[in-house]
Amino acid sequence: xxxxxxxxxxxxxxxxxxxxxxxxxxxxxxxxxxxxxxxxxxxxxxxxxxxxxxxxxxxxxxxxxxxxxxxxxxxxxxxxxxxxxxxxxxxxxxxxxxxxxxxxxxxxxxxxxxxxxxxxxxxxxxxxxxxxxxxxxxxxxxxxxxxxxxxxxxxxxxxxxxxxxxxxxxxxxxxxxxxxxxxxxxxxxxxxxxxxxxxxxxxxxxxxxxxxxxxxxxxxxxxxxxxxxxxxxxxxxxxxxxxxxxxxxxxxxxxxxxxxxxxxxxxxxxxxxxxxxxxxxxxxxxxxxxxxxxxxxxxxxxxxxxxxxxxxxxxxxxxxxxxxxxxxxxxxxxxxxxxxxxxxxxxxxxxxxxxxxxxxxxxxxxxxxxxxxxxxxxxxxxxxxxxxxxxxxxxxxxxxxxxxxxxxxxxxxxxxxxxxxxxxxxxxxxxxxxxxxxxxxxxxxxxxxxxxxxxxxxxxxxxxxxxxxxxxxxxxxxxxxxxxxxxxxxxxxxxxxxxxxxxxxxxxxxxxxxxxxxxxxxxxxxxxxxxxxxxxxxxxxxxxxxxxxxxxxxxxxxxxxxxxxxxxxxxxxxxxxxxxxxxxxxxxxxxxxxxxxxxxxxxxxxxxxxxxxxxxxxxxxxxxxxxxxxxxxxxxxxxxxxxxxxxxxxxxxxxxxxxxxxxxxxxxxxxxxxxxxxxxxxxxxxxxxxxxxxxxxxxxxxxxxxxxxxxxxxxxxxxxxxxxxxxxxxxxxxxxxxxxxxxxxxxxxxxxxxxxxxxxxxxxxxxxxxxxxxxxxxxxxxxxxxxxxxxxxxxxxxxxxxxxxxxxxxxxxxxxxxxxxxxxxxxxxxxxxxxxxxxxxxxxxxxxxxxxxxxxxxxxxxxxxxxxxxxxxxxxxxxxxxxxxxxxxxxxxxxxxxxxxxxxxxxxxxxxxxxxxxxxxxxxxxxxxxxxxxxxxxxxxxxxxxx
Numbered sequence: 001x002x003x004x005x006x007x008x009x010x011x012x013x014x015x016x017x018x019x020x021x022x023x024x025x026x027x028x029x030x031x032x033x034x035x036x037x038x039x040x041x042x043x044x045x046x047x048x049x050x051x052x053x054x055x056x057x058x059x060x061x062x063x064x065x066x067x068x069x070x071x072x073x074x075x076x077x078x079x080x081x082x083x084x085x086x087x088x089x090x091x092x093x094x095x096x097x098x099x100x101x102x103x104x105x106x107x108x109x110x111x112x113x114x115x116x117x118x119x120x121x122x123x124x125x126x127x128x129x130x131x132x133x134x135x136x137x138x139x140x141x142x143x144x145x146x147x148x149x150x151x152x153x154x155x156x157x158x159x160x161x162x163x164x165x166x167x168x169x170x171x172x173x174x175x176x177x178x179x180x181x182x183x184x185x186x187x188x189x190x191x192x193x194x195x196x197x198x199x200x201x202x203x204x205x206x207x208x209x210x211x212x213x214x215x216x217x218x219x220x221x222x223x224x225x226x227x228x229x230x231x232x233x234x235x236x237x238x239x240x241x242x243x244x245x246x247x248x249x250x251x252x253x254x255x256x257x258x259x260x261x262x263x264x265x266x267x268x269x270x271x272x273x274x275x276x277x278x279x280x281x282x283x284x285x286x287x288x289x290x291x292x293x294x295x296x297x298x299x300x301x302x303x304x305x306x307x308x309x310x311x312x313x314x315x316x317x318x319x320x321x322x323x324x325x326x327x328x329x330x331x332x333x334x335x336x337x338x339x340x341x342x343x344x345x346x347x348x349x350x351x352x353x354x355x356x357x358x359x360x361x362x363x364x365x366x367x368x369x370x371x372x373x374x375x376x377x378x379x380x381x382x383x384x385x386x387x388x389x390x391x392x393x394x395x396x397x398x399x400x401x402x403x404x405x406x407x408x409x410x411x412x413x414x415x416x417x418x419x420x421x422x423x424x425x426x427x428x429x430x431x432x433x434x435x436x437x438x439x440x441x442x443x444x445x446x447x448x449x450x451x452x453x454x455x456x457x458x459x460x461x462x463x464x465x466x467x468x469x470x471x472x473x474x475x476x477x478x479x480x481x482x483x484x485x486x487x488x489x490x491x492x493x494x495x496x497x498x499x500x501x502x503x504x505x506x507x508x509x510x511x512x513x514x515x516x517x518x519x520x521x522x523x524x525x526x527x528x529x530x531x532x533x534x535x536x537x538x539x540x541x542x543x544x545x546x547x548x549x550x551x552x553x554x555x556x557x558x559x560x561x562x563x564x565x566x567x568x569x570x571x572x573x574x575x576x577x578x579x580x581x582x583x584x585x586x587x588x589x590x591x592x593x594x595x596x597x598x599x600x601x602x603x604x605x606x607x608x609x610x611x612x613x614x615x616x617x618x619x620x621x622x623x624x625x626x627x628x629x630x631x632x633x634x635x636x637x638x639x640x641x642x643x644x645x646x647x648x649x650x651x652x653x654x655x656x657x658x659x660x661x662x663x664x665x666x667x668x669x670x671x672x673x674x675x676x677x678x679x680x681x682x683x684x685x686x687x688x689x690x691x692x693x694x695x696x697x698x699x700x701x702x703x704x705x706x707x708x709x710x711x712x713x714x715x716x717x718x719x720x721x722x723x724x725x726x727x728x729x730x731x732x733x734x735x736x737x738x739x740x741x742x743x744x745x746x747x748x749x750x751x752x753x754x755x756x757x758x759x760x761x762x763x764x765x766x767x768x769x770x771x772x773x774x775x776x777x778x779x780x781x782x783x784x785x786x787x788x789x790x791x792x793x794x795x796x797x798x799x800x801x802x803x804x805x806x807x808x809x810x811x812x813x814x815x816x817x818x819x820x821x822x823x824x825x826x827x828x829x830x831x832x833x834x835x836x837x838x839x840x841x842x843x844x845x846x847x848x849x850x851x852x853x854x855x856x857x858x859x860x861x862x863x864x865x866x867x868x869x870x871x872x873x874x875x876x877x878x879x880x881x882x883x884x885x886x887x888x889x890x891x892x893x894x895x896x897x898x899x900x901x902x903x904x905x906x907x908x909x910x911x912x913x914x915x916x917x918x919x920x921x922x923x924x925x926x927x928x929x930x931x932x933x934x935x936x937x938x939x940x941x942x943x944x945x946x947x
Contacts, residue, residue, distance in 0.1 A: 004055035007763035010503055010847060011770050017850035018770070021777040030769050034678060036794040037772055038647040042679045049545055053760030056507040062757070063750065067516025069531035073401040074424055075521040078384050078415025079216060079726075080142055080174050080740065081274075082244075082266045083519065085418055089472050090268060090341045091513060093479045094334070098700075101334055102489035102504055104496060104828060105704035109309035110301075110886050110920040111823050114482030115703045116308035119296045119333065121465055122264070122278070122340035124937040128460035129246040130260035131253025132282035134936055136293040137310075138264075138336035138705070139279040139328065140557040142240060143180035143740035145261035146173075146210060148292045148326060149238040149281065150181055151601075153208040153259070154190055156290050161234050164207035166191045168200065168235075172215030175407070175725045177240060179737035181210070183722075186736075187568060187603035197226055202235055212240045213252065217377060217413060218384025220249060222453050227256040243267060243280070244418075245382040247355035250454045259283045263740075266417065268342035269335050272512075273532050274522035274741025275557065276706035276748055278332035278339055288934065292326035294704070299930025301923040303891070309925050311934055327597035329560040330694070334702030341479065344469050348461040354418050358383045360445040361425055362416040368429045368443040372436050377411060380451050384415040392435060400431060403524055407726055463938040485921045486703075487828050492916065493848045493856060497800040497831040497841025498592065498643055500673045500695035508698055508754040512747055522741040523726050536743050539753045543712055546756075546764070547669075547689055548682020551718035553730060554710040555737075555744045559670060562690025562709025563598035563637075565722060565738045569688060569713060570635050570664045571602060572720040572735060579662070582634040586625055586658070588617050590642035592668040593834060604634060615644035615790035617654050626661045633663040640684060641671050641798040643835040644790035645775075655685030664688065664717075672696040673845070674772060674799035677765025681712070688713045697752035708745050708752070770846040771799040774853060778844055781857045785864040789836060800843035802836060803860075811870050812877035815840060818863060821885035825859040825909060826918045855912060862909055875900055881909075889919040 008014055013021065018030065027033045054062060075083060086095070094100045106112030106119075119137045126135040139145045150167050157164060167185065169178055171194050178194065185192050197211060198221075209230055214220045227237045238259040239252035244266045246252075252260040265277035283291055297311030343351065359382055366376055366385045377386040389412050397404055405413035414428075426442065433440045448455075469475040488494075494501040511517055520529055540552040556562040567585070574582050585604040587595050589611045596606050607625050610618040617638070626633060636658045641647045648654065655665050667686035673696045675681075681689040693699045693708035701707075713721065723730030724742035743749070759767060779788055779801045787804040791797055805815040815838050819829030831841040844853055863882070870880050877883075879900055887906040897903060908914050 006053065006056055006758035007766055010505065010759065010763070011767055012847050012849040012852070013770050013774060014766065018773060021773060021850060025776050025780045030773055033773060033776060033796065034769055036796050037792070037798060038679060039649050039651065041652055042683045044677070044679060044683065048677055048761040048764065050542060050761045050764070051757065053763055054757050056758065059507060059754050059758050060510065063511045063754070066531035066535055067511070067514050069534065070516050070520050071401060071528040072515060072519055073403045073524065073528055075403045075524065076414045076416070076428070077403055077405045077521050077523050078413060079405060079407070079523060080176070080263060081271050081521050081523070082415060082417035083271065083419035084266050084268055086268045086270060086338070087342065087345050089475050089479070090338055090345065093476060094338055094341060096509065096513060097483070098490040098504070099483040099486065099488050100337065101509070101700040101702050103486050103703040104494050104499065104501060104701050106310060107832070108819060108823070108829055109307070109925050110820065110922055111487040111828060111918070113308060113921045114485035115333065115337065116296050117482055118337040118340050120308060120936070120938055121344060122336040123296060124463060125340055125343045125461065126243070126264070126280040126282050127937045129243050129251065130241065130282040131251030131458060132257070132260055133285055134288045134291060134295070135280060135282040136291050137296050138331040138333060139281055139293050140332060140561065141275060141277060141279050141740040142174070142261060142263040143177040144557070144561070145279040145281050146177045146238070146240055147181045147184035148328070149259045149261050150190065150208065150210065151184060151188060151326070152287065152290050152292065153236050153238065154188065156287065157207045158234065161207045164205055165189060166193055166205045166207070168197070168202065168206055168209040169194050170197045170211045170215070171195055172217055172219065173210065173212045173240065174216050176737070176740040179725045180740065183568065183736040183738065187571065187601060189603065202230060202233060206235050208236045208238065210238050210240060214242060214245055214382050214384065217386045218381040218415070219378040220380050220382055220450065220454055222250065222255070222451070224255045231256060242382070244355055244358065246456070247351045248359060248450060249382060249456055251456070251458060254458060259287065264336065264339035267339035269338055270518035270747070271521050272518045272745070272747025273520040273529060274743055275745035276332050276335050278336035292328045293331055295936050297930045298935040299925055299927065301925050303923050305922055307922040307925045309927060309930060311930055311936060327560040327564060327594055327601050329594045330558040330707040331705040333704035334706060337703065341475070343461060344466055344478070345475050347466045347470055350470065351461070358416050358418055359448060359450070361420055363449050364443045364445055365414065365416065365425060365429065366449065367446065368440060369432055371443065372433055372438055372440060374432065379449060381449050383417065384413055386411050386413045396435060397431060400427070402428060402431070403521065403528070465938055487918055491918055492826050492828070493844065493852050494828040495830045495842045495844050495856060496828070497645070497802070497843040498670050498834070499701070499831065500692070500843060500845055501701065502698060502845040503847035504698055504700035504751070505755070507758070508751040511750050517750060518747055522746070526727070532746055535753050536746065536749060539749055539756070542756050543691060543710055546676055546680065547691070547712040548680035549689070549712040550715035551721060552710050552712045553721040554708065554749055555722050555739045555742065556690070556709040556711060557739050557744050558705070558707040559690060559692040559709040560594045560598055561738055562711050563594055563668065564601050565736070566666050566688040566690050566711045567599060567602040567604060567635065568736050569711065569717050569720045570666065572733070573717050574634060576733065582632055582662070584629040584632045585634055586622070586636045588638055588642070590615060590617070590639065590644050590835065591637055592639045592643055592670045595637045595639070595668060599637065611644070615642060615646050616648045616650055619650055619653060622654060622657060626657060630661045633658070633661050635664040635666050637666045637668060639668040639670055640681070641674050643841070645797045645800040645802055645841065646790050646792045647798055649792065651684050659685065670695065671799065674768060676768045677761065678768055682714070688717055693752045698755040699748050699751045706745055706748055708748060767846045774844040774846060774848060775799050775801055775842070778842060778853055778857055782860055785861055789839065800841055803840045803842065804838065805840065806838035808867055809838070811867065813867060813870065813882055817882040817885065820924055821863055821866070821882050822859060823886040823918070823920050824907065825913055826916045827856060827859060858910060881905060886920040886924065888921060888923050891923060
């Protein structure tokens, strides 16, 4: 055994266990299984051309070398990104803690109460500071949040604005936000007009407006009167803002804004060359059923105990499909949790001290520059001042490893953050003095530059949670209490089909805390980020090789954003070819759930293609749909293997038919865990695919985000890959931008880069083989007890499979009862009711051991025995261990026990559960109660009254 071989640490069944598992499923070898799993015509003939695998020690040495190539300059660039101080207890107990970063999206609320409380804290911070009552649990970044608000306003405009198609954006907006909005608008038929809001003529053609506060120049303006005038004209207003500034400034809500958006990055989250960072959106009550993303709401469990869950979940795009008003399917939960804890740790007084210190240093810099004879552009600001450039050049500051904002011609912006020390401030002033040939004494703070009408007077962070944990001891214990309420991968397997909850190795995660990576501003000159540039370039090449394509862009911050970007690239190409009329997208019923919503966001018309009872694409129906839409056919969106868990044997015929009709093939990469090293989207005839790096390539889900959704394209689409307004990237014909940062969430790309480099070609291929082995092993073990849907002609599945629980409805038992009962066994449920209602989609991943697979199988077998007890009449249909699950500790240990089964049966249904017991903190949650009584900020005890 080579102990330095990382694949032995990553793959759970690389041992004699694999031999036993193959025997169980009746195969001589794993290659025999693979040959029966996927069509021979799409198999690789040669291994992937990737570098040799590195050991864990070697990758860390390699990454240290890359980090040393990044210059840790003192950045005063701003533009939405700031140096910040991540408190050590938050770094160690959340960012570096698998109990937080390996958790899944809180769809199963009973085992996610800690994360949900942290997110409720986040929503409270956002709601309090923005002055708006409803806030969501985070979005991808500020730029896409602006675009989401623009779209949401367009979808909800009143009858009097039905024909209005113009959206105003203030010229003081961050350029990256404007660029992302322009991309979104191009697919939705919205016309963006920019200008100075103070003297702009708002006609009836406008339905909404976006203002930046403070603006990119740093200027702060009271927009109260303007917003009042716009709303009188039926024009609704979104304000892009800064949470740290709002500690001192009048809130957008107090100005009358309908929506506020921004980023919480400067609440303790490192810049990381662009991300990940949690964006926010808050709004008035009018938008509570339209706001994109997720809302965490207060509810109660079946016994009336305070509980939390995701509210109004019918807004999820995979339910609404093409009727969705957003395709958001992930958030930035881990980063939102960090930002929330930053606010918890500092509290109101601490935040005020930080904000005041930032402002005072900005004022001192401003006064010093005035004293030196520099002309400042505006007098009112929070942290950013702007001066006329005169004879000042970049080189004069870069020689001192200081980066200022020279992006606006003839002007220089300087943004002060919480990291700026007295020494840095004096050094900066000294350089400006040297340029003028002058000297200057230390400038003291005189008076604030925030006008009286903009000084914040409203209260914020008054809840006890923001008053109680200001010492490290108390914060550490609070974080631990929340962590104990959550079930993550550090406790047991999370067998979520289509979500691929595999090992997130500690070695892959460590470099995220290194200052050589996390302190870099995304808009530094490329020469200041050579280590990042090398890593990103290599990763893009590796992903292109793995997918069989010519080029890759890593800009997209989620899988759904990758879907959208892939379609927009096709759209740009077809427009350039004189075929801009092509606007029909064919989507099989078996496609990934976000596909229809993403197509709608790209302005496409969705036509559904049927699947056969076997799960394969219905070729006859596909031909019929192509015949109807041939002239306008843009693309087919297909998931491969499909969400039914099998490789369509007719895939090459499917792609050929679409190409012959002039369409492009978009392949959803959600199930790449069954392809890597064996086949590739390019092999099946696709033109573009997206990848979920937070699935196949080991970036942790973080409780619901972060994610990365790169797109990989064939050579004819490469010129249309997304660009950026400030940093040159993307294809030479690019006219689209998808994220605020040029390379998206660059910091976490290190995880996938390390994953690929440590596994190498052989390890990656073996990972895929063992993912398929594990799924088929579990399928064979469980098909004796449950119906398995969708196997191929050889009766095998890909890397996931579907169990059907619909036959038990006649006993009053729903699939949700199975999901809740699994909690009593210490497991998170597999994917519930997707893609088929009343089913569980199980994906074990290659990282799990045979012992863990067997425990999960044994749990489901025992649950079948519990179902049989109901069928036999041993327990009532409405009062049994399944209907009453989960069973929290306070119920199991209560003096009264009114159930018809024993406490032991409820809590310890199998002997091994005792050593692995996870008690849910609450009983089954009453979702309907929470939706009828929507509370999405921290309630006081007095305000929470049960029905």
